Amino acid sequence: MKEMMTLKGGWNVKYNYAVGPTGTRFFKALKGEAKIIAPKCPKCGLVMLPPRSFCERCFVPIDEWVEVGMEGTIQAFTVVPVKFESLPDPPYAIAYVLLDGAGTAMVNFVKNVDLSDLRKAAKKLAIGKRVRVVFEKKRKGTIHDFHYELLKP
Numbered sequence: 001m002k003e004m005m006t007l008k009g010g011w012n013v014k015y016n017y018a019v020g021p022t023g024t025r026f027f028k029a030l031k032g033e034a035k036i037i038a039p040k041c042p043k044c045g046l047v048m049l050p051p052r053s054f055c056e057r058c059f060v061p062i063d064e065w066v067e068v069g070m071e072g073t074i075q076a077f078t079v080v081p082v083k084f085e086s087l088p089d090p091p092y093a094i095a096y097v098l099l100d101g102a103g104t105a106m107v108n109f110v111k112n113v114d115l116s117d118l119r120k121a122a123k124k125l126a127i128g129k130r131v132r133v134v135f136e137k138k139r140k141g142t143i144h145d146f147h148y149e150l151l152k153p
């Protein structure tokens, strides 16, 4: 067996991400109105979060938007135990949540979970558990303008 080498390296790339007209509309509603709005497909009726400019099933452009509910159901979750660049100090919980009225799930932090015991936390964050959207008081027009909280922590 040949000896394999590794070299230490790192990435620290700052950038501006163009969110386009669809992302702009979504983030402006978060910041200015504390609302979560989503595009609705004119053909199949799918309400998509995060918002897309085209239906992911029908491939038709979308110009109708609807407001979704401020509560939803966990579809998947994880607890992150390691540090990642530009993210909070671990541990923290994130979940894909199907908000009421939406047809696809959107990920964000779940902030009212005790993560000191990961087995207990996993039971609290189970698939099917209900959460609510909580908006920050000072919003900046980013996905961090809101987070989820368990209805029954």
Ligand SMILES: [Zn+2]
Residues within 6 Å of the ligand: 041, 042, 043, 044, 045, 046, 055, 056, 057, 058, 059
């Ligand atoms: Zn469609």
